[in-house]
Amino acid sequence: MTTGTGPGRSGRSGQWRVDFDATVVFSNGGSLSTEGFRLDIPGDAIDDAELGELLVRHLGLLMVGSTSISRKELIQEPHKGSRNTGAAAESGRRTVDLTGPGTRLDRPDATAAGREGAAAIKGGLAGLEGLVDLPVVLVRLTGAGEPVADRLALAPFEPAGHAVVIHTGRADGPWLAPDAVALLAERGAALVATDSGHRDGPEAKALAEAGLPLLTGLSGLAELPAVGVRLHAVPYPSAEGERVRVYGVTT
Template sequence: MSTGTGGGQWRVDFDAEVVFSNGGALQTQGFRLDIPGDDITDGALGELLVRHLGLLMVGSTRITRKELLQEPHKGSRNTAAAAAGRRTAELTGPATRAGWPTGPAGTGDAGDAAGTGGAGDAGGVVPELAALVDLPVVLVRLLGSAHPVADRLALAPFTLTGHAVLVQTGRAGGPYLTEDAVALLAEQGAALVATDSLEHTGPAAEALAAAGLPAVTGLTGLEALPATGVRLHAVPFPGRDTPSIRVYGVTDDQH
């Protein structure tokens, strides 16, 4: 059975039983994984589950229910298929804007620079260009969630140090990050936070600025990014009269 909307990426929702050769078993219900194509056999799905969870001493797997879903990949571990060539995705939209640090990474009054298509307050301190380009990406996809806001648990599976953390909410309005998530990003040394949400003010935005973390809101085209293997470039253009920023993602050759 298959359902879904969207582009060319597929996931599978399934129930399974894993039996270990040294005794014991593991059961899953409603488990979801990215798959490399638009279909998968039960045997291949069992192997994918074992790789994803890093299970050892598996004697057998049995898939008891399976449903194919056409929806963007979420970044399941060890499930990606190789992609040929180098791809660039434009992520800048009419409402893209950047909020610059006011805390440890810089000093000054809080403020933000408007993105393409508008002027804004150029407060805050723009980081050095090297801190904004060629950043490895953590893509947190919250599409379909009843409350698409990333908290600490949503970020816990990922390596955040030195990464640009992209939170895809699938909606323009509403928050995208909690204050406790900001604390984790600061603790782990994330380099930048970005989202398709337009929310650029409020407690989370203030916490990001105070923690010295640049924040880019109003991105578009995040659905074009693969779940892994992306590097982000957020290039600010100088000039206080019409401050702007251009953001794009590049998929690594080896992804």
């Protein structure tokens, strides 16, 4: 088992996560085992007792009698937004240009959208106010065998009024399941974005029908912290038609 020395005590920089196996024993009977579980950590090292507490807080477990860690590996990779772990957003305002060579903005047409989508467009989501200064829900799928967000992948998040940014880690390919579009529309997402350049599939059509603007082909998503980001998408005219520059601003 790899051991640690406590959060942030080795002087290594960057964001770190831990991959581990654990057993949680409940004081009123029963137990819970995890294998290959990963969590963000607030530093670059963690000992077994601290990791056990982190797991309990993250899952919101009650009546825990004891925890034991049987395997642990530290991994340097971007945080994915593990809840209640103390791995907070980096402090200080910073602007990250997320515009890639293939970044495109698709804004739905009220005549093509469904009834609810058309109502959202008329409510202002198609204007500039629906594209700038939006709080971000960052869904990291990097490392997944098939980085496609379905309803379960989005279930932990509250997308109402947010730009839902899906980080796949690949330049093309499907990235959103059809059932996830319905969830985003039901929960009031303001905009959907991804680093994938795939913009002609069924997910794009479903988003347009739901009245949700779509940004594809973003870059630099690995530079964003998991929380505390606001998105600005600024359209501008060019010889190639309407283009867009996209920025992520940490707060």
